Amino acid sequence: MRHFARVSDSRLSPLPDLPPPPLALLNGAALFLDFDGTLAPIADTPDGVVVDGELLALLERLRQRLDGRLAIVSGRSVATLRDLGFGAFLLAGTHGLEFADPGEPAEAPPRLPAVDDAEAAFHSFATHKPGLLVERKTISVGLHFRGAPQWGDAARDLAEGLADRLGLALQPGKMLYELRPGGADKGTAVRTLMQRRPMAGGKPIFIGDDVTDEEGFAVARDLGGAGVLVGAPRTTLAAFSLEQVAAVRHYLAQGVAGTG
Numbered sequence: 001m002r003h004f005a006r007v008s009d010s011r012l013s014p015l016p017d018l019p020p021p022p023l024a025l026l027n028g029a030a031l032f033l034d035f036d037g038t039l040a041p042i043a044d045t046p047d048g049v050v051v052d053g054e055l056l057a058l059l060e061r062l063r064q065r066l067d068g069r070l071a072i073v074s075g076r077s078v079a080t081l082r083d084l085g086f087g088a089f090l091l092a093g094t095h096g097l098e099f100a101d102p103g104e105p106a107e108a109p110p111r112l113p114a115v116d117d118a119e120a121a122f123h124s125f126a127t128h129k130p131g132l133l134v135e136r137k138t139i140s141v142g143l144h145f146r147g148a149p150q151w152g153d154a155a156r157d158l159a160e161g162l163a164d165r166l167g168l169a170l171q172p173g174k175m176l177y178e179l180r181p182g183g184a185d186k187g188t189a190v191r192t193l194m195q196r197r198p199m200a201g202g203k204p205i206f207i208g209d210d211v212t213d214e215e216g217f218a219v220a221r222d223l224g225g226a227g228v229l230v231g232a233p234r235t236t237l238a239a240f241s242l243e244q245v246a247a248v249r250h251y252l253a254q255g256v257a258g259t260g
């Protein structure tokens, strides 16, 4: 049976014109931040994203304002998030499969042989197709077609077949299909972290742009908080929206300053 890692469409409702989040939403928040497309603009390739010192300084000040209740929740692995500069932050990586406190080893399941099989199949498919990119991740693998969108349908068919055959979860992303172990998503990551220090006791607020962030929005809402969608209007469980990365950073900076 195929495991699609996504919120069922029946839970989503069209909310075309969501308001921006009020600054008061950050009062008492336990803040969950997606990375790609939320804190940094989408780039042509995974390695094309750079985390600037200004962003890290902003997040550090925000974390202090929130008494430590700030976490990065990403499809990237914990190792990659640390390489990008987020080593000082609480992390949930690989779509909720990995967790790491600052300076501590990641809690993560082992890399499955099935993921290696999927990676080999992705490489076979990508050979002689310029623009396709296979991203080897700690415990998962991605096939990117941003550089060759004409292969998107075939990439989906391949990824679906591999998910069925290998018993892996298929995680669609932005011009991307990932295969990974199932049993977790960004919603379960929020639930897990909300039971732990320093996030416990806060009001969960999840800011993200991708369909993979909908589970985070859902759980934040279920636990009394809210989701903030980044980007163009779409069917979503978020209650608020910000139009782009620059607006997210402006909002967070205002939150640090405490102005309304």
Ligand SMILES: O=P(O)(O)OC[C@H]1O[C@H](O[C@H]2O[C@H](CO)[C@@H](O)[C@H](O)[C@H]2O)[C@H](O)[C@@H](O)[C@@H]1O
Pocket (backbone or CB within 6 Å): 034, 035, 036, 037, 041, 042, 043, 044, 045, 046, 047, 048, 049, 073, 074, 075, 076, 077, 135, 137, 142, 144, 146, 173, 174, 175, 176, 178, 210, 212
């Ligand atoms: O959960 P996120 O932090 O949003 O990570 C999701 C995936 O992001 C990356 O891929 C996406 O961003 C790339 C860089 O901007 C872009 O080139 C690609 O097309 C996007 O799909 C990352 O490479 C994946 O591993 C993450 O799962």
